[in-house]
Amino acid sequence: MVDEAPIIATGLNHFFGTGEARKQAIFDLNLTIKRGSLNFLMGPSGSGKTTVLTLMGCLREVQEGSVHLLGHELYGAGEARQVLLRRRLGFIFQAHNLHESLSATQNVLMGLQVHGQGSARKQMEAAQHMLGLVGLADRMDYLPAKLSGGQKQRVAVARALVANPEIVFADEPTAALDKKSGRTVVEMLKALGQTRGVTTVMVTHDNRIMELADRIITMEEGRVISDNAP
Amino acid sequence: MSRLLTLLFGRLPIGWLQLSHNKTRLAAAVAGVAFANLLVFMQLGILGALNVATVAPYALLRSDIMISAEDTHTLTDGSNIARAWMFQALGVPGVRAAMPLYVGNLEFKLTDGSSSTLQTFGLDVAQPDFAAPAIAAQLNGLEVENTAILDTKARGIPPEAFDGLRAGEPFSFEVNGQTLTAMAGIEVGGGFTADGTLIVSDQTFLRFFGKRSSGAPNHILLQVDDGVSVEVVVDRIRAAISTDSVIVRSMQAAAAADRTYQTTERPTGIIFGFGVLIGLIVGIVIVYQVLSTDVADHLREYATFKAMGYGHRFFLGIVFEEAIVLAFFGFIPGFLVSLGLYAGLRAASGLPVEMDATRAVVVLIGTLVACSISGAIATRRLAAADPADLF
Numbered sequence: 309m310v311d312e313a314p315i316i317a318t319g320l321n322h323f324f325g326t327g328e329a330r331k332q333a334i335f336d337l338n339l340t341i342k343r344g345s346l347n348f349l350m351g352p353s354g355s356g357k358t359t360v361l362t363l364m365g366c367l368r369e370v371q372e373g374s375v376h377l378l379g380h381e382l383y384g385a386g387e388a389r390q391v392l393l394r395r396r397l398g399f400i401f402q403a404h405n406l407h408e409s410l411s412a413t414q415n416v417l418m419g420l421q422v423h424g425q426g427s428a429r430k431q432m433e434a435a436q437h438m439l440g441l442v443g444l445a446d447r448m449d450y451l452p453a454k455l456s457g458g459q460k461q462r463v464a465v466a467r468a469l470v471a472n473p474e475i476v477f478a479d480e481p482t483a484a485l486d487k488k489s490g491r492t493v494v495e496m497l498k499a500l501g502q503t504r505g506v507t508t509v510m511v512t513h514d515n516r517i518m519e520l521a522d523r524i525i526t527m528e529e530g531r532v533i534s535d536n537a538p
Numbered sequence: 539m540s541r542l543l544t545l546l547f548g549r550l551p552i553g554w555l556q557l558s559h560n561k562t563r564l565a566a567a568v569a570g571v572a573f574a575n576l577l578v579f580m581q582l583g584i585l586g587a588l589n590v591a592t593v594a595p596y597a598l599l600r601s602d603i604m605i606s607a608e609d610t611h612t613l614t615d616g617s618n619i620a621r622a623w624m625f626q627a628l629g630v631p632g633v634r635a636a637m638p639l640y641v642g643n644l645e646f647k648l649t650d651g652s653s654s655t656l657q658t659f660g661l662d663v664a665q666p667d668f669a670a671p672a673i674a675a676q677l678n679g680l681e682v683e684n685t686a687i688l689d690t691k692a693r694g695i696p697p698e699a700f701d702g703l704r705a706g707e708p709f710s711f712e713v714n715g716q717t718l719t720a721m722a723g724i725e726v727g728g729g730f731t732a733d734g735t736l737i738v739s740d741q742t743f744l745r746f747f748g749k750r751s752s753g754a755p756n757h758i759l760l761q762v763d764d765g766v767s768v769e770v771v772v773d774r775i776r777a778a779i780s781t782d783s784v785i786v787r788s789m790q791a792a793a794a795a796d797r798t799y800q801t802t803e804r805p806t807g808i809i810f811g812f813g814v815l816i817g818l819i820v821g822i823v824i825v826y827q828v829l830s831t832d833v834a835d836h837l838r839e840y841a842t843f844k845a846m847g848y849g850h851r852f853f854l855g856i857v858f859e860e861a862i863v864l865a866f867f868g869f870i871p872g873f874l875v876s877l878g879l880y881a882g883l884r885a886a887s888g889l890p891v892e893m894d895a896t897r898a899v900v901v902l903i904g905t906l907v908a909c910s911i912s913g914a915i916a917t918r919r920l921a922a923a924d925p926a927d928l929f
C-alpha cells in the first residue's frame with residue numbers, strides 16, 4: 309500500500325536486563341508516523357527516546373508488540389530483512405561515528421556503496437555533491453581527525469542522506485553543531501520531507517528549532533505524555 | 539595501492555585503509571608475518587637440503603637394484619652383508635652384472651689443521667659401469683694402490699688446497715697415518731653425515747679400513763638386462779634369496795626410503811619438520827592478535843556500518859582483506875630475507891640450501907591460508923558490534 313504510514317508502532321513494550329534486574333523501559337507505546345513529516349521526540353533523559361528510536365529504526369529486536377516499518381513487520385524479522393530495511397534508512401548519531409581511516413568523501417561513499425548501485429564515478433559525484441550541500445566542499449579529502457566536531461557531524465549528515473533514505477532517524481544531531489549549522493541541518497531535513505517525502509524522527513532538546521517540527525512527541529518514564537499530532 | 543584495491547573489490551578497500559592508517563600496527567603485523575615466513579623458509583630450506591644431500595650419494599652410483607642388510611636405512615648405517623648373496627643374485631634371470639659396494643667414513647686432515655670427514659666408497663675399478671660417468675672416466679687411475687678421487691667441494695678444507703688437483707696435478711694427503719693420492723677431483727659437497735666424498739678402489743678401501751673384509755661389503759649393487767623390468771627382477775631375487783636378513787630394493791626405492799628415514803625418523807628431520815609447524819603457529823597467532831585487536835578497535839565503526847545496512851559478509855570481507863594484505867606484505871620481505879639467509883647458510887655449511895619456485899609458491903599459499911584462518915577466528919569478535927549501542 310503506497311499510502312501506508314512508514315512507521316506504525318502498536319502496543320510496544322521493551323525491557324532491559326533479565327531476572328531481578330529486568331526493568332521495563334517502554335510501556336504500551338502506540339505511534340503512527342506520517343510520510344514526509346518532521347517529528348521531534350522530546351523528554352527528560354532516561355525517558356526512553358533512544359530506545360524507541362532504535363526499535364523503530366530496526367537496530368534493536370522488538371520484544372513485545374509490533375513495529376511496522378516501510379510495510380514490514382519488525383517483530384520476529386530475521387537478520388536478512390533487517391539488513392535490507394536498514395539500507396532504506398538514514399541514521400544520524402549523537403556521536404558522528406565516522407571511520408577514522410576514511411576521508412570525508414570516503415565516509416560518505418560508504419552510505420552509497422551499501423546499495424552497490426551506480427558506477428564508481430556516479431557515486432563519487434553524488435558524495436561530493438552531498439558534501440557540498442552541507443558546506444564541506446573544501447574539506448572532502450580530510451580525514452576525520454583533521455575536521456572540527458561540527459564538520460564531522462556534517463559529514464555524518466551527508467553520509468546519512470546521500471543515498472536518499474526514506475526515513476531519517478537522528479539522535480540529537482544538532483548537539484555538536486553551532487546554532488546556525490544545526491538549524492541548517494534541520495531545515496534540510498524538513499525540505500527533504502516536503503519535496504521528496506522523507507520522514508524524519510529526531511530526538512532533540514534544542515528549543516531553538518522547535519518551530520520547524522510538524523509534530524512533537526514528549527515522553528516520560530517510557531510513556532508518551534504529550535503528542536501534538538494533527 | 540588504494541586505487542588498485544578499489545578496482546579489485548569494486549568498493550572502498552576499508553581493510554587496507556584501516557591497516558595503513560595505523561602504521562605502527564601495520565609494521566608490527568608485517569614484521570610478524572615476515573618472521574613467521576622466515577622461520578618456515580629456513581626449516582624448509584634445511585629439510586630440502588637434507589633431502590637433496592641424502593640422495594646425492596646414490597647418484598654417484600649407477601645401479602638398478604641394491605641388496606642390503608635388513609637393518610639398513612642409509613648407505614652407511616646397516617650391517618655388512620655376505621658377498622655370497624651376490625653370486626646367488628647373479629644366477630637370477632635378468633641380472634646382468636653385480637658389484638660389491640664398500641662404504642665408510644674417513645677422517646682427512648691437512649697439515650694446517652683443517653679436517654674433513656669423507657664418505658668413502660670402495661668400488662671395483664674393473665666395473666666402471668657401476669659409477670656415475672664423471673667417476674667412471676677416472677676409475678682406471680685407481681688401479682694404482684692408495685689412489686683416490688677426491689671431492690673438491692669437501693667442507694672444512696679451504697678450496698685453494700685443491701687448486702693443483704683441479705689443474706691435473708696429483709694431490710697427496712694423510713689418512714689414518716697412510717698416504718692417499720688423489721688423481722682426480724669430483725664435485726659433490728657436504729651433507730648432513732659427512733663433509734665430502736672420496737672414491738677409492740675396493741683394494742684401497744680394505745687397506746684403509748683394516749677391520750673390513752672383502753667378503754662382507756655394505757651393499758651389493760646389481761644391474762639388470764636391457765628391457766627387463768627392475769621390479770620383476772627384484773621380485774625374482776627376493777624369491778631366490780629366501781632370508782629375512784637382507785632387503786632387496788630397487789636403487790630408487792632405497793634412495794627414497796633413505797630420504798623418508800632422514801626427514802621423518804631421524805632427529806634432524808623431525809626437529810626441522812616441527813620447526814615448520816612452529817613457524818606456522820607463530821604466524822597464525824601474530825596475525826590473529828593483530829586482526830582481533832583491529833576489529834576490537836573498530837567496533838563502533840562496524841556497528842555504524844551495520845546500522846547502514848552492511849551485512850555480515852561485508853565485515854568478513856574487511857577482515858579477510860586485511861588478512862590477505864598482511865599475508866602478501868609479510869611474505870615479500872620474509873622471502874627476500876630467506877634468500878639472503880639461504881646464501882649465507884650455503885656459504886657457511888656447504889649444504890645444498892636452495893630456494894625453489896614450488897617451495898616459494900607453497901609457502902605463499904600457506905601464508906594466505908594461515909592468515910585467512912587467523913582472520914576467520916578474529917571475525918568472531920564482530921558479533922560484539924551492536925548498532926543498538928550507537929545512540
Ligand SMILES: Nc1ncnc2c1ncn2[C@@H]1O[C@H](COP(=O)(O)OP(=O)(O)O)[C@@H](O)[C@H]1O
Nearest residue numbers: 324325333351352353354355356357358359360
Ligand atoms: N542497554 C541498556 N541496558 C539497560 N538499560 C538501558 C539500556 N539502554 C537504556 N536503558 C534504560 O532504559 C531507559 C530508557 O533509556 P533511553 O532510551 O536511553 O532514554 P533516553 O534516550 O530518553 O535518555 C533508561 O532507564 C535506561 O537506563
Ligand SMILES: [Mg+2]
Nearest residue numbers: 354357358929
Ligand atoms: Mg538518549
